[in-house]
Amino acid sequence: MPIKRTPGKQSAGILLYRVINGALEVFLVHPGGPFFKNKDDGSWSIPKGEFLDDEEALAAAKREFEEETGQPVDGKFIELGSIRQKSGKIVYGWAVEGDIDHETIVSNTFEIEWPTRLGRQITIPEIDRAGWFEPVMAKQKINPAQAAFIDTLVSHLGM
Helix, strand or coil: CCCCCCCCCEEEEEEEEEEECCEEEEEEEEECCCCCCCCCCCCEECCEEECCCCCCHHHHHHHHHHHHHCCCCCCCCEEEEEEECCCCCEEEEEEEECCCCHHHCCCCEEEEECCCCCCCEEEEECEEEEEEECHHHHHHHECHHHHHHHHHHHHHHCC
């Protein structure tokens, strides 16, 4: 069933998961750059990114996963629905089982002015690190609105 879209800023992302010795772990990423350098709890995210109305949301989620990690993702996707972040952005999520070495991700980069108002541009990675977390810890690390994706996955898997 296609996801109903909401006008305005929208993102799509993938919650990668694995089960090791019966324990569920989910893969999260931490945003790069000076704004998030010293932030941890509540700052992590599923790999995600914005997309336009003429792009299929799951295709955008797959593209963003690869841009942020350097690795493609495929498999049997589980639709997790959508959430609204504090900023008002709608995020559509899917889960898929897989594995990735969190220490070898290679994120795309972008330029920002830093420090602000000095006219100097710096290049930073969109994602500066990634990690695998069990659900309780992941819900502490992730953007609070995105914690619903973890709950939905846990419920879907019966874990």
